[in-house]
Amino acid sequence: MSEPTTIRLYGTAADSIVDGPGLRYAVFVQGCTHECPGCHNPESQPACGGTVRAIDDIVDEIEANGLVGGVTLSGGEPFEQCAACLVLARKLKAQGLGLWIYSGYLYEDLLAGRPDPLAPELLACCDVLVDGPFVQALNSYDLAWKGSSNQRVIDLAASREAGAVVLWQTSDSFPEVPASW
Numbered sequence: 343m344s345e346p347t348t349i350r351l352y353g354t355a356a357d358s359i360v361d362g363p364g365l366r367y368a369v370f371v372q373g374c375t376h377e378c379p380g381c382h383n384p385e386s387q388p389a390c391g392g393t394v395r396a397i398d399d400i401v402d403e404i405e406a407n408g409l410v411g412g413v414t415l416s417g418g419e420p421f422e423q424c425a426a427c428l429v430l431a432r433k434l435k436a437q438g439l440g441l442w443i444y445s446g447y448l449y450e451d452l453l454a455g456r457p458d459p460l461a462p463e464l465l466a467c468c469d470v471l472v473d474g475p476f477v478q479a480l481n482s483y484d485l486a487w488k489g490s491s492n493q494r495v496i497d498l499a500a501s502r503e504a505g506a507v508v509l510w511q512t513s514d515s516f517p518e519v520p521a522s523w
Protein backbone atom coordinates (compact mmCIF):
# COMPACT_ATOMS: atom_id res chain seq x y z
CA MET A 343 0.00 0.00 0.00
CA SER A 344 1.31 3.46 -0.85
CA GLU A 345 2.20 5.96 1.87
CA PRO A 346 -0.29 8.72 2.69
CA THR A 347 0.53 12.13 1.27
CA THR A 348 -2.12 14.01 3.24
CA ILE A 349 -3.19 14.32 6.87
CA ARG A 350 -6.40 15.65 8.41
CA LEU A 351 -5.61 18.42 10.90
CA TYR A 352 -7.52 20.30 13.55
CA GLY A 353 -4.90 23.02 13.25
CA THR A 354 -1.30 24.08 13.83
CA ALA A 355 0.51 26.52 16.12
CA ALA A 356 3.77 27.96 14.82
CA ASP A 357 4.95 29.30 18.18
CA SER A 358 3.76 27.01 20.99
CA ILE A 359 5.36 27.19 24.43
CA VAL A 360 2.85 24.85 26.13
CA ASP A 361 3.28 21.60 24.15
CA GLY A 362 6.78 20.71 25.36
CA PRO A 363 9.96 22.62 26.17
CA GLY A 364 11.20 25.60 24.23
CA LEU A 365 9.55 27.16 21.22
CA ARG A 366 7.79 24.44 19.26
CA TYR A 367 5.67 23.98 16.18
CA ALA A 368 2.54 22.09 17.27
CA VAL A 369 0.52 19.95 14.86
CA PHE A 370 -2.98 19.08 16.12
CA VAL A 371 -4.45 16.16 14.20
CA GLN A 372 -8.20 15.83 13.72
CA GLY A 373 -10.14 12.89 15.15
CA CYS A 374 -10.08 11.23 18.56
CA THR A 375 -12.24 8.43 19.97
CA HIS A 376 -11.25 8.76 23.65
CA GLU A 377 -14.08 11.17 24.57
CA CYS A 378 -12.37 12.33 27.78
CA PRO A 379 -14.78 14.44 29.87
CA GLY A 380 -13.36 17.98 30.04
CA CYS A 381 -11.39 17.51 26.79
CA HIS A 382 -9.35 20.64 26.04
CA ASN A 383 -10.12 20.39 22.29
CA PRO A 384 -13.61 18.84 21.85
CA GLU A 385 -13.83 20.21 18.29
CA SER A 386 -10.87 18.01 17.40
CA GLN A 387 -12.78 14.78 18.18
CA PRO A 388 -14.91 14.20 15.01
CA ALA A 389 -12.88 12.17 12.51
CA CYS A 390 -14.48 13.97 9.57
CA GLY A 391 -13.81 17.54 10.79
CA GLY A 392 -10.80 19.75 10.36
CA THR A 393 -8.84 20.37 7.18
CA VAL A 394 -6.98 17.98 4.91
CA ARG A 395 -3.39 19.17 4.36
CA ALA A 396 -0.53 17.89 2.21
CA ILE A 397 2.14 16.46 4.50
CA ASP A 398 4.92 18.00 2.41
CA ASP A 399 3.35 21.46 2.81
CA ILE A 400 3.48 21.12 6.60
CA VAL A 401 7.10 20.00 6.47
CA ASP A 402 7.96 22.95 4.20
CA GLU A 403 6.15 25.35 6.54
CA ILE A 404 8.11 24.08 9.55
CA GLU A 405 11.40 24.21 7.64
CA ALA A 406 10.66 27.81 6.57
CA ASN A 407 9.84 28.79 10.17
CA GLY A 408 13.48 28.49 11.23
CA LEU A 409 12.81 29.48 14.85
CA VAL A 410 11.34 26.35 16.43
CA GLY A 411 13.54 23.90 18.28
CA GLY A 412 11.15 21.01 17.91
CA VAL A 413 7.75 19.79 16.82
CA THR A 414 4.88 18.36 18.87
CA LEU A 415 2.20 16.08 17.43
CA SER A 416 -0.99 16.36 19.45
CA GLY A 417 -4.67 16.33 18.81
CA GLY A 418 -7.05 14.88 18.45
CA GLU A 419 -5.30 11.53 18.60
CA PRO A 420 -2.14 11.20 16.48
CA PHE A 421 -2.14 7.40 16.71
CA GLU A 422 -5.57 7.26 15.03
CA GLN A 423 -3.93 8.76 11.92
CA CYS A 424 -0.85 6.66 12.47
CA ALA A 425 0.29 6.14 8.87
CA ALA A 426 0.08 9.86 8.03
CA CYS A 427 1.77 10.88 11.29
CA LEU A 428 4.54 8.36 10.61
CA VAL A 429 5.27 9.91 7.20
CA LEU A 430 5.29 13.38 8.79
CA ALA A 431 7.44 12.28 11.74
CA ARG A 432 10.05 10.64 9.51
CA LYS A 433 10.38 13.77 7.39
CA LEU A 434 10.74 15.97 10.48
CA LYS A 435 13.34 13.68 12.07
CA ALA A 436 15.28 13.78 8.80
CA GLN A 437 15.50 17.56 9.35
CA GLY A 438 17.00 16.93 12.80
CA LEU A 439 14.00 18.22 14.73
CA GLY A 440 13.12 16.92 18.19
CA LEU A 441 9.70 15.31 18.26
CA TRP A 442 7.18 15.09 21.11
CA ILE A 443 3.89 13.24 20.72
CA TYR A 444 0.72 13.21 22.85
CA SER A 445 -1.69 10.27 22.99
CA GLY A 446 -4.73 9.17 24.98
CA TYR A 447 -3.41 5.59 24.62
CA LEU A 448 -0.90 4.08 27.04
CA TYR A 449 2.72 3.53 26.02
CA GLU A 450 2.43 -0.22 26.61
CA ASP A 451 -0.58 -0.49 24.26
CA LEU A 452 1.11 1.59 21.57
CA LEU A 453 4.23 -0.59 21.80
CA ALA A 454 2.00 -3.63 21.31
CA GLY A 455 0.58 -2.15 18.10
CA ARG A 456 -2.72 -0.80 19.39
CA PRO A 457 -4.68 0.97 17.94
CA ASP A 458 -2.54 0.56 14.79
CA PRO A 459 0.21 -1.91 13.86
CA LEU A 460 2.32 1.12 12.82
CA ALA A 461 2.20 2.61 16.34
CA PRO A 462 5.60 1.16 17.40
CA GLU A 463 7.23 2.67 14.28
CA LEU A 464 5.74 6.07 15.07
CA LEU A 465 6.96 5.80 18.66
CA ALA A 466 10.43 4.94 17.36
CA CYS A 467 10.56 8.30 15.53
CA CYS A 468 9.69 10.29 18.64
CA ASP A 469 11.77 11.55 21.57
CA VAL A 470 9.05 12.03 24.18
CA LEU A 471 5.53 10.59 24.59
CA VAL A 472 2.92 12.10 26.90
CA ASP A 473 0.50 9.22 27.35
CA GLY A 474 -2.90 8.38 28.77
CA PRO A 475 -6.34 9.98 28.68
CA PHE A 476 -7.13 13.32 30.29
CA VAL A 477 -8.85 12.68 33.66
CA GLN A 478 -10.70 15.74 34.86
CA ALA A 479 -10.59 14.72 38.55
CA LEU A 480 -6.78 14.56 38.31
CA ASN A 481 -6.39 17.87 36.50
CA SER A 482 -3.93 20.43 37.87
CA TYR A 483 -2.40 23.54 36.34
CA ASP A 484 0.83 22.84 38.26
CA LEU A 485 1.71 19.83 36.08
CA ALA A 486 4.45 20.28 33.49
CA TRP A 487 3.48 19.37 29.92
CA LYS A 488 0.39 17.35 30.87
CA GLY A 489 -3.19 18.00 31.91
CA SER A 490 -3.81 15.37 34.59
CA SER A 491 -1.54 13.54 37.01
CA ASN A 492 -2.29 10.05 35.57
CA GLN A 493 -0.49 11.03 32.36
CA ARG A 494 3.21 10.24 31.99
CA VAL A 495 5.90 12.27 30.22
CA ILE A 496 8.04 9.43 28.91
CA ASP A 497 11.63 9.69 27.68
CA LEU A 498 11.37 7.30 24.73
CA ALA A 499 15.10 6.95 24.02
CA ALA A 500 15.83 6.04 27.65
CA SER A 501 12.80 3.74 27.76
CA ARG A 502 13.91 1.90 24.62
CA GLU A 503 17.36 1.38 26.14
CA ALA A 504 16.03 0.30 29.55
CA GLY A 505 13.21 -1.86 28.17
CA ALA A 506 10.93 -0.17 30.69
CA VAL A 507 9.23 3.17 31.14
CA VAL A 508 11.69 5.95 32.02
CA LEU A 509 10.11 9.28 32.82
CA TRP A 510 11.48 12.40 31.17
CA GLN A 511 13.71 14.52 33.41
CA THR A 512 14.72 18.06 32.70
CA SER A 513 18.45 18.71 32.42
CA ASP A 514 20.62 21.66 33.46
CA SER A 515 20.06 23.08 30.00
CA PHE A 516 16.29 23.17 30.55
CA PRO A 517 14.09 23.89 28.68
CA GLU A 518 15.84 22.58 25.58
CA VAL A 519 16.68 18.93 26.27
CA PRO A 520 16.06 16.16 28.82
CA ALA A 521 18.99 14.73 30.81
CA SER A 522 19.31 11.59 28.67
CA TRP A 523 19.83 13.43 25.37
Ligand code: SF4
Nearest residue numbers: 374377378381418446
Ligand atom coordinates in the same frame (compact mmCIF):
# COMPACT_ATOMS: atom_id res chain seq x y z
S1 SF4 B 1 -7.31 12.22 24.22
FE1 SF4 B 1 -7.10 14.48 24.19
S2 SF4 B 1 -8.21 15.14 22.34
FE2 SF4 B 1 -8.87 13.04 22.78
S3 SF4 B 1 -10.74 13.28 24.01
FE3 SF4 B 1 -9.01 13.04 25.44
S4 SF4 B 1 -8.37 15.17 25.92
FE4 SF4 B 1 -9.65 15.25 24.06
